[in-house]
Amino acid sequence: MKNAYNFAFFDEGSKKEIRRATLKAVAIPGYQVPFASREMPIARGWGTGGLQVTLSLINQGDVIKVIDQGTDESVNAVSIKNLIQKTTGVDSTIDTGKATVVQSRHRIPEEPLREEQIIVLQVPMPEPLRFVESSEYKTKRLHGDGEYSGAWLVLFEKIMKFGKMTGGAAHPVYVHDRYVMSPSPIPKYDNPRLDHSEGIQLFGAGREKKIYAIPPYTKVVSLAFDDYPFEVENQEGRVCHLCGATDVFFDELEDELTHEVYYQCNDSSYCLKRLNQGGGDNA
Amino acid sequence: MPEVTQEKVLVVKNLTKQFGEGCEKCRKNPEVLIRNYCPHCQTIYATREVSFDLYRGEILGIVGESGSGKSTLVRTLYFDQEASAGEAFLNDYGEGRADILKVSSQQKRYLRDYLLGMVYQNPFLGLKMKFSALSNVAEKLIAAGGRHVGTMTQRAHDLLDVVTIEDYRRKDAPENFSGGMQQRVQIAKALSNNPPVLFLDEVTTGLDLSVQANVLDLIKEIQRDLGISMVIVSHDLGVIRMLADRTLVMLDGRVIETGLTDQILEDPQHPYTQKLVQSLL
Ligand SMILES: Nc1ncnc2c1ncn2[C@@H]1O[C@H](COP(=O)(O)OP(=O)(O)O)[C@@H](O)[C@H]1O
Ligand SMILES: [Mg+2]
Ligand SMILES: [Zn+2]
Numbered sequence: 001m002k003n004a005y006n007f008a009f010f011d012e013g014s015k016k017e018i019r020r021a022t023l024k025a026v027a028i029p030g031y032q033v034p035f036a037s038r039e040m041p042i043a044r045g046w047g048t049g050g051l052q053v054t055l056s057l058i059n060q061g062d063v064i065k066v067i068d069q070g071t072d073e074s075v076n077a078v079s080i081k082n083l084i085q086k087t088t089g090v091d092s093t094i095d096t097g098k099a100t101v102v103q104s105r106h107r108i109p110e111e112p113l114r115e116e117q118i119i120v121l122q123v124p125m126p127e128p129l130r131f132v133e134s135s136e137y138k139t140k141r142l143h144g145d146g147e148y149s150g151a152w153l154v155l156f157e158k159i160m161k162f163g164k165m166t167g168g169a170a171h172p173v174y175v176h177d178r179y180v181m182s183p184s185p186i187p188k189y190d191n192p193r194l195d196h197s198e199g200i201q202l203f204g205a206g207r208e209k210k211i212y213a214i215p216p217y218t219k220v221v222s223l224a225f226d227d228y229p230f231e232v233e234n235q236e237g238r239v240c241h242l243c244g245a246t247d248v249f250f251d252e253l254e255d256e257l258t259h260e261v262y263y264q265c266n267d268s269s270y271c272l273k274r275l276n277q278g279g280g281d282n283a
Numbered sequence: 284m285p286e287v288t289q290e291k292v293l294v295v296k297n298l299t300k301q302f303g304e305g306c307e308k309c310r311k312n313p314e315v316l317i318r319n320y321c322p323h324c325q326t327i328y329a330t331r332e333v334s335f336d337l338y339r340g341e342i343l344g345i346v347g348e349s350g351s352g353k354s355t356l357v358r359t360l361y362f363d364q365e366a367s368a369g370e371a372f373l374n375d376y377g378e379g380r381a382d383i384l385k386v387s388s389q390q391k392r393y394l395r396d397y398l399l400g401m402v403y404q405n406p407f408l409g410l411k412m413k414f415s416a417l418s419n420v421a422e423k424l425i426a427a428g429g430r431h432v433g434t435m436t437q438r439a440h441d442l443l444d445v446v447t448i449e450d451y452r453r454k455d456a457p458e459n460f461s462g463g464m465q466q467r468v469q470i471a472k473a474l475s476n477n478p479p480v481l482f483l484d485e486v487t488t489g490l491d492l493s494v495q496a497n498v499l500d501l502i503k504e505i506q507r508d509l510g511i512s513m514v515i516v517s518h519d520l521g522v523i524r525m526l527a528d529r530t531l532v533m534l535d536g537r538v539i540e541t542g543l544t545d546q547i548l549e550d551p552q553h554p555y556t557q558k559l560v561q562s563l564l
Pocket of ligand 1: 302319327328329330347348349350351352353354355356
C-alpha cells in the first residue's frame with residue numbers, strides 16, 4: 001500500500017511514545033498519564049486525543065468502528081474514520097461485534113465488549129476535580145493523596161440546588177478503589193458498563209494532553225452518597241419504535257406533525273443489527 | 284468564662300518560617316537583619332523561633348503590626364505553608380508526641396479535616412464562592428468521610444443557625460453575600476467537625492464596625508458554648524482585648540512579649556507594646 005503518510009499518520013517514534021503512555025495508563029487504572037499531544041489535521045476538541053491513541057495502537061488486520069453519540073454516520077465520525085482508513089488501509093465496520101478497535105464519543109456501544117476488543121473514548125475534559133480546583137499542580141497532589149472531597153462536593157451541591165444528582169454525562173467513577181476518573185461525557189446509563197468490562201477501555205484527551213485507562217475486569221464504581229444512590233437515566237417503559245428494544249439507551253424524538261414523543265435506540269448500528277436479525281417486531 | 288484547664292491542646296516550639304535560603308551573614312548573626320529582612324541575601328524571616336502553648340478552652344491572642352508574621356504563623360500551623368524549622372504537637376493527635384509539622388501530606392490533610400479549623404481574613408481563601416453556603420459548610424464534613432447527605436445537611440443547617448445565616452439564603456453562594464455574612468459562613472465551616480483547635484486570622488478586619496461587633500460576639504459565644512481552644516490573630520489590640528485570655532505580641536517575626544491580656548494592657552513591658560497600648564487609649 002502506498003500513501004503520503006507513514007502508516008497510521010505518525011512516525012514510529014511518536015506512536016511508540018503514545019503507546020508508552022497508554023501502557024502506563026493501563027498499569028495504573030484511572031490515573032491520568034500526560035503525553036505529548038500531537039498536531040492533527042483535524043481541530044483539537046474534535047477527538048484528537050482519542051484519534052492519537054487509536055492511531056498509535058492500530059495494526060494491519062484491525063477492523064475499526066467509529067461512532068459519535070451512538071451513530072456511525074455523523075460527519076465527525078465519518079471524517080475520523082476516513083482519516084484512520086486513509087492512513088492505514090484497515091477495514092471498517094459498523095458492527096460492534098466485528099470491530100477490533102472502537103473509537104467513540106459520548107457512548108459505549110450497547111453490545112458488550114469482548115476480551116480482544118479495545119474501545120477508545122474521546123475526552124474533552126479529563127480532570128474530575130477541575131470544577132473545584134483550577135490548578136493542575138494542586139489536582140495532581142489531590143489525586144496523589146486520594147483526596148476527592150472536591151468531586152463529592154460537586155455532587156453534593158447538585159443535590160442542594162436541584163434535589164438530586166443531576167447532569168447526565170461524565171458522572172465521576174472510582175476506578176479499582178483508588179483513582180477518581182471522569183468517564184468522558186457518556187450518559188450515566190453507560191457508567192455501570194464500565195465495571196468489569198471484558199474489553200480494554202482507553203481514554204484520550206488531546207487538548208489536555210492526557211491518556212487514561214480501565215484495564216479488563218477492573219472494578220468501576222460511580223460516586224454516590226449513602227442516601228442518594230447512583231441512578232441511571234430512567235428508560236423505563238420506553239421501546240424503540242424501529243427494533244422494539246427496551247433495555248437500551250434511547251434518543252427521544254418528536255413527531256413533527258402530531259408532536260407525539262417516541263423513542264429510538266441511540267446506538268443506531270445496534271438497532272440495525274436487531275432489525276436485520278428480525279428483532280423489529282414493532283417496526 | 285469557660286473553664287481554662289491546664290491541659291495543653293497545642294504546643295509550638297521554635298517555629299520558623301523564612302522566605303529565602305538565608306546566607307552566611309544572617310544565619311550566623313541575626314543582628315544584620317533589617318527588621319525581618321536580610322539586606323545581603325534578601326531572605327525574609329517571617330516568623331522566628333516562635334514558641335507558645337495553647338490550653339484547652341482558652342482564647343490566645345496574637346497581636347502585632349502588619350508584616351510582623353502573624354498570618355504566616357497560623358498558616359504554617361494549618362499547613363497552608365511549610366515550616367522552615369520548629370515543632371508543633373496536638374494533644375489530640377499521636378498522644379501529643381508526634382510533630383505535626385513533619386507528618387505526611389495525607390496526615391496533614393487528616394489533621395486539617397478532623398482536628399483544626401481556620402477562618403481567613405480573606406473569605407476567598409476559606410470558601411468556594413460559587414458553591415452554596417450549605418455545601419461550603421459540608422465540605423469539611425465530606426473531606427472527613429461524610430457520605431450521608433441528610434446528616435451533613437442537618438449539621439450544616441445547625442451551624443448556619445449558630446452563625447445566624449437566614450434559612451432562605453443557605454442555598455445561595457457566598458459570592459452574593461456581604462463581608463460579614465461570608466465570615467459567618469467561614470466560621471460555620473471551620474466549626475463543622477468540632478475541631479479542638481480553631482485559628483482565626485483578622486476575621487473582622489475590613490468589616491463595618493457594627494458588623495465587627497456582631498462577629499466578635501459570635502466568636503465569644505461559640506467559645507463559651509463549645510469550649511473550643513482558639514488562636515485569634517489581629518493587628519487590632521481592641522479585638523484582642525475583647526476576646527483573648529492570654530496574648531502574644533509579635534514584632535518582626537518574633538514574640539517580644541507574652542502574658543495575660545489584662546496584664547499586658549495594664550503593664551506593658553516592651554517599648555513596642557507600650558506604644559501599642561497607648562494608641563488604644
Ligand atoms: N509568600 C511570601 N513570600 C515572601 N515573603 C512573604 C510571603 N508571605 C509573607 N511574606 C512576608 O513575611 C512577613 C510576615 O508576613 P505576614 O505573616 O503576612 O504578616 P502579618 O500577618 O503579621 O501582617 C512580611 O514581611 C511579608 O512580606
Ligand atoms: Mg496577616
Ligand atoms: Zn542573608
